[in-house]
Amino acid sequence: MIVTAHLVPDRLDLARRIFGTRRREVRDLDHGHLSLAVAYEETAGVRQLLQLGEHIEIAAPEPARRLVRDLAQKRVDVHDSRGRTRS
Template sequence: MSSLASERPGTMSPISLARGVLRTECSTSPSRRRSAVRAGTAIDLRTTRANSRCPTRRTKWAALKDRTERRGPVSVTVRLPENGLDLARRVLASRIHDVSEAKDGWCTVVVRYHDIESVRQLLRFGDHIEVLTPAAARERIGQLATIPAERHSTPAG
């Protein structure tokens, strides 16, 4: 059996790597297509995988993007200083659902998550954020914030 035939799907052996061979294989494809291409040769993977059930980079990226950017059913209302709104827009991006006008230097922002546990993302704002609602999110942030506080309350070592 050749070294190419003994490799697992989607992997390259040191021998194949040394030869400059890129191998793609999909075990879920009915015909178990295999293609070996010498390095530097241009191929169109869309035609190679046209009738295959293998996820492509494009479909994997689309699924990851959807899971990351899709607004979830849990709405969390937070208070941020007005000067922290730019950072919030960069960090929270498409999760931001609504932003209120600033009053007394503070803005109210509604952020959407898939679950309460995802509020841990808000910890990066440190003491520049206050979770207002729901109570479960406020409680979870309080729990998560006590962990580093307890860890740093005694000298290291």
């Protein structure tokens, strides 16, 4: 699976180190971001993209977008516990 993501340019060096040989293509986009293509054998691999936090947006495919959205929502739910410790 090839995942396309939009990345802020000042995080490209970090993305290169994180993705290594998974990185397939980098292109400039009109709105000041980069388009980054990253190869994964399975959808679960896109968890790796979360390392770039708010500096990346998954553009396609939809299963990758959905997984990242669901994982992010789980983090929100955990951190929205008003400081309570989960057991």
